[in-house]
Amino acid sequence: MSNLMSGARMLLECLAREGVDCIFGYPGGVTLPLYDALYDHPIRHILTRHEENAAFAAQGYARATGRVGVCCATSGPGATNLVTGLVNAHMDSTPLVALTGQVAVKLIGSDAFQEADTFGITRSCTKHNYLVKDLADLPQVIHEAFYVAATGRPGPVLVDLPKDVLHAQGRYSPVSAIHLPGYKIFTEGHTGQIRRGAQLMWEAQRPLVYAGGGVVLSDAAQELRELVELLDAPAVLTLMGLGALPSSHPNFISMPGMHGSYAANLALTQSDLLISLGVRFDDRVTGRLSSFAPHARVIHVDIDPSEVGKNRNPDLPIVGDAKRVLARLLKVLRELEPQEGPRQADARQAWWSQIRSWQQEHPLVPAVSSHEIKPQHLIAEIDRLSGGQAIVASDVGQHEMWSAQFIRFNEPRLWLCSGGLGSMGFGLPAAIGAQFARPDKLVFAVVGDGGFQMALPELATIAAHALPVKVVIVNNGYLGMVRQWQELFFNNRLSAVELECFPEIESLAAAYGLKGRTISRPSDLAPALEAAVREPGAYILNVKVSPHENVYPMVPSGAALNEMVLGPPQPVAVPE
């Protein structure tokens, strides 16, 4: 059963058993044994042009599939370059295993060449991390790492691998079990709490489903849909939850929060029961916490007990996996339906007509102009071509918010963004990872002119693998979101937000052997986007949009959701 092999080979054996088919990485001195083992191994290695982008690409892969993404870097600078990616995965609960090389065990602590305390540095940005000092521990650790990354509330796990451990020869025998006595996962939810939750749901007059990334992570889209339909409840989805309910579903209101819609934010403010599923009451959603959902009782379903009561104390906590808890809830709800169902029918109808009138008062409508391309118009055109089907990997900023507002997603795992960390440079490598995971899919990288330049070297990765990613640059010549805040809150004193000397895209694309084009006229927009989509390979479409457009509605930082600003400030102040 056992045979002699190197640590590196053993590592690949374990990865293969975990079902890994590709690794995003960048080699270096201490990972040489690993790259030697990869040379003739079926696991595919994708060379990105920077380690941070390897981490983001692995997350694009993970988010698009639900599988664990794997990235790899060498010791020292390679490992430190992964850190932003690890924090990103930690914030967005993305299952990720990061493998880093380390100097040989006997050199650890000697300030050796390319040594960094990776284990210490990454403690706070991983769900768990390991330093493997003995080859005998390696298989166990790798299987633990995948298990921890994928289960419970998913997250990044880093395994630091000294060069001599990768190089050493040892006898490999498959691991039959792992034991993590202190790793506590609660999946089922408390039966009594679930029953009380079902009762509350039937009793509510103005229920609102508030669902997020946890629903996507637990593959609970079907259960969410059944819940929404059974209760005929309106639903808002957070930035991380977009697609958990099809955007075309009549019960879907839109995204709430800082740039959420009027209807979504007022629904939160007026609801009498928040059915919160896999959400963490993030400040970008709640606005001023003390004024958030002031009339609502709160049911909070989350697999992470520390999220329950962290920001808002729920009236009814249910610790468990969204899919399992929803399945059990639905069963109880259906049992109770004959007696309870009709009781609040009138109230429910009034609630719906209230929501519909909010939607009509201030709908989310993309701005369109005949003499310049409005960024919202561009995003709406991407939506038209996607038809709710394409994968959209977004960078961070104004274009991200417009994408969240105007692009429909008819299933989960189509929308990839850097939600919690808001890390610029995420969009392009995430699109690359997603395209590797889903070669059949149309993948857009929707990026700003700032974030695009942070990830620029990855055009080489796109070219090297002939990936048909459609890169759309929402180019307003500014770091738009920062400019928006300087305009609104710092007397328009624009400081360090102008992005001068943006490269000429046709030449840049050509330099990589890719196709690219710049457009600025509204009449060119639809044909140019259609041509980009028709192009069998990659396409870089640089769209010059009106430079001073701002994202609205906007809930100013520290304000309550119902204090949102619906449009540009009027020249004359209107008293309340």
Place this chain on the structure above:
Amino acid sequence: MLQVISLLVENKPGALMRITGVLSARGYNIESLTVARTLDPGLSRMTIVVDVDPALRRQVIKQMNKLLNVLQATDLTESPAVTREMVLLRVRAPMSNRSPILKEAEIFSARVVDSSVEGFALEATGDPQKLDEFIDVMRSYGDIEVTRSGMVAVSLEAKKLRLSPPIPTASGAGSQPGGAGFSLPDNPRVSE
């Protein structure tokens, strides 16, 4: 407000770093921390005193429980528990003061662990407030040097230790969705 936490921790590399790291990252100030092996050499018992808003006490325990190396985290702040701290104190004692110092030490049940012409080294055990008083009294006799152990605590209630069972790895497949995979432990729990 001070919160007393008792942790049962696996003796794994980095375990202490993880615990102190989470406390500092979440903005909780550590007042004292003690750690030593239990009867099982693979496990350590830690007593941590943190300064935290009472409303956040449960959150602190939940954050501790999230750590893989923490087998059990218990809040002893208001539950039946015995807490003790030790102080080692050196006091300069000129001949004229030696008898009064020994009298005071006796009142606090402190033991003389070293005596020289310079003065005494004293050892006292008790709850932290009592030790504060002891230190104050000794200071009134002259220069002192103090080392405190930090609080140790033991719960007076038996608390069931819940551990996750081993998880079989399906041969040829892992934890990936779609694979034969690991099965999740099914731990029903009162989600209070």
